[in-house]
Amino acid sequence: MSRSPAHLAGLPSTSTGPSPAIESDGLVVRLRRTEVLHGIGFSVPEGRVTGLLGPSGSGKSTLMRTIMGVQRIASGTLSVLGRPAGTASLRPEIGYMTQNAAVYGDLTVLDNVRYFAALHGKSRAAAREAVDAVGLTGLERRKAVDLSGGQFSRVSLACALVGQPKLLVLDEPTVGLDPVLRVDLWERFRALADQGTTLLVSSHVMEEASRCDTLLLLREGLLVGQMTPDELRERGRSQDLEQAFLGIIQSGSSREESVA
Amino acid sequence: MNPRMLMATTARVLNQLRHDERSIALILVVPSVLLAVVYWLFENETLPPGVPHTFNRIGPIMLAIFPFVIMFLITSITMLRERTSGTLERLMTTPIHKADLLFGYGIAFAVMAALQSVVATGVAYWLFNLDIKGYGGLVVLVAVVNAVLGVSLGLFCSAFARTEFQAVQFMPVVVIPQILLCGLFVARDRMNDVFHAISDWMPLTYSVKALQEITANTDPTAEMWRDLWIMAGVLFGVLVLASLTLRRKSS
Numbered sequence: 470m471s472r473s474p475a476h477l478a479g480l481p482s483t484s485t486g487p488s489p490a491i492e493s494d495g496l497v498v499r500l501r502r503t504e505v506l507h508g509i510g511f512s513v514p515e516g517r518v519t520g521l522l523g524p525s526g527s528g529k530s531t532l533m534r535t536i537m538g539v540q541r542i543a544s545g546t547l548s549v550l551g552r553p554a555g556t557a558s559l560r561p562e563i564g565y566m567t568q569n570a571a572v573y574g575d576l577t578v579l580d581n582v583r584y585f586a587a588l589h590g591k592s593r594a595a596a597r598e599a600v601d602a603v604g605l606t607g608l609e610r611r612k613a614v615d616l617s618g619g620q621f622s623r624v625s626l627a628c629a630l631v632g633q634p635k636l637l638v639l640d641e642p643t644v645g646l647d648p649v650l651r652v653d654l655w656e657r658f659r660a661l662a663d664q665g666t667t668l669l670v671s672s673h674v675m676e677e678a679s680r681c682d683t684l685l686l687l688r689e690g691l692l693v694g695q696m697t698p699d700e701l702r703e704r705g706r707s708q709d710l711e712q713a714f715l716g717i718i719q720s721g722s723s724r725e726e727s728v729a
Numbered sequence: 730m731n732p733r734m735l736m737a738t739t740a741r742v743l744n745q746l747r748h749d750e751r752s753i754a755l756i757l758v759v760p761s762v763l764l765a766v767v768y769w770l771f772e773n774e775t776l777p778p779g780v781p782h783t784f785n786r787i788g789p790i791m792l793a794i795f796p797f798v799i800m801f802l803i804t805s806i807t808m809l810r811e812r813t814s815g816t817l818e819r820l821m822t823t824p825i826h827k828a829d830l831l832f833g834y835g836i837a838f839a840v841m842a843a844l845q846s847v848v849a850t851g852v853a854y855w856l857f858n859l860d861i862k863g864y865g866g867l868v869v870l871v872a873v874v875n876a877v878l879g880v881s882l883g884l885f886c887s888a889f890a891r892t893e894f895q896a897v898q899f900m901p902v903v904v905i906p907q908i909l910l911c912g913l914f915v916a917r918d919r920m921n922d923v924f925h926a927i928s929d930w931m932p933l934t935y936s937v938k939a940l941q942e943i944t945a946n947t948d949p950t951a952e953m954w955r956d957l958w959i960m961a962g963v964l965f966g967v968l969v970l971a972s973l974t975l976r977r978k979s980s
Binding site (some may be wrong): 612 | 734740744745749816821822824980
């Protein structure tokens with residue numbers, strides 16, 4: 470990967486920099502009665518792209534919703550930008566793209582983005598910029614429901630970007646996108662991180678892991694490990710990240726995250 | 730509350746409605762058509778001298794029922810969509826306050842109710858000669874309070890529905906009993922004690938009473954103001970209940 474972060478190669482995998490953007494310890498989350506996250510601890514470095522990877526049903530979305538403060542924590546700690554997750558003062562500083570594009574289908578592209586711009590105190594010009602940033606220029610006046618699946622989810626991404634948040638939490642943003650667009654979006658994520666934005670991006674496509682600075686590997690509500698893509702290749706004994714992930718799970722050689 | 734977020738939400742809800750011609754027709758056109766149906770139903774009735782036309786009795790009641798029923802229906806579906814599409818959860822991650830959302834909805838639908846009432850009252854008064862002795866602005870005021878009541882009940886009920894079909898099922902449970910007991914079919918003073926007592930606890934009863942007061946009296950009566958205050962009180966209570974169903978965190 471031409472954009473692979475060489476400057477990170479020497480950094481340790483878990484603690485990068487003095488102030489992690491997200492830090493959790495022994496995080497337990499229940500959905501209704503079922504325990505979904507079984508005490509996980511990790512830290513997401515500031516100004517980097519962190520990938521949250523794992524098979525579907527591993528708890529990625531639940532973890533993201535908890536970080537965004539819309540899911541109650543059963544036990545453990547979770548701090549976001551130095552404050553407990555869910556603190557009101559965090560809301561202007563975080564942006565969230567849900568898995569199923571949560572936008573208003575009966576509004577136009579621009580009206581959707583303008584609404585979220587207004588909620589974040591941003592101008593109409595900022596809304597237009599966000600629309601351009603996700604490559605929907607020319608479709609501003611189209612009703613969201615009339616767009617293709619990939620375009621629809623990019624409206625959702627624009628709504629997350631428009632607040633210019635310090636932390637962007639993106640739940641499977643590239644699902645259903647063609648390869649060209651996918652590359653384009655990952656380059657955009659990289660550019661945002663270079664400007665200081667922290668990104669947490671989930672995916673179940675292991676190929677996308679190579680574009681992240683660090684990876685959180687989640688499986689059945691447990692953190693399999695936190696490492697860089699290179700470390701994953703090394704520990705999983707495969708150049709193919711998918712194979713490497715399977716290798717780690719099968720060998721059981723990974724350090725299980727301690728339940729603090 | 731934050732005026733910018735409140736206005737943005739109001740504008741957004743109105744904007745959504747603007748793209749939906751059917752809802753616009755339901756709000757603005759259907760009430761007048763139904764008024765016309767009732768007018769022509771009783772056009773040729775023969776009445777003993779001195780007895781007022783049935784349309785003059787039913788007309789004001791219908792003007793009270795329209796905003797309540799229609800806004801209840803539209804709000805419960807719109808709000809259910811917010812809940813199921815994930816936009817509500819997404820909003821909860823933004824700086825918006827619950828009150829901005831609730832009142833944003835309330836104001837947007839109050840504006841539509843005012844338009845609806847102006848059209849329906851105008852049609853009833855000028856086209857069908859409905860006898861309204863009082864000030865027309867008060868009719869609109871009662872309609873708006875009634876509509877916002879429908880909005881808050883719709884917001885509240887949408888929390889207990891998972892699908893749009895379930896949301897519509899609240900119509901016969903929440904709305905039709907109120908229509909039956911508000912005085913449309915049988916005047917309240919001729920109901921048995923049980924029904925009379927139940928109708929005492931139904932908000933639609935008071936809006937019908939208020940409208941009857943306005944149509945029958947040139948000047949606003951104390952009775953009318955009392956009914957309006959009762960409606961406002963119920964409205965406040967239901968709004969509080971509705972706000973409790975909007976939770977930032979799910980457990």
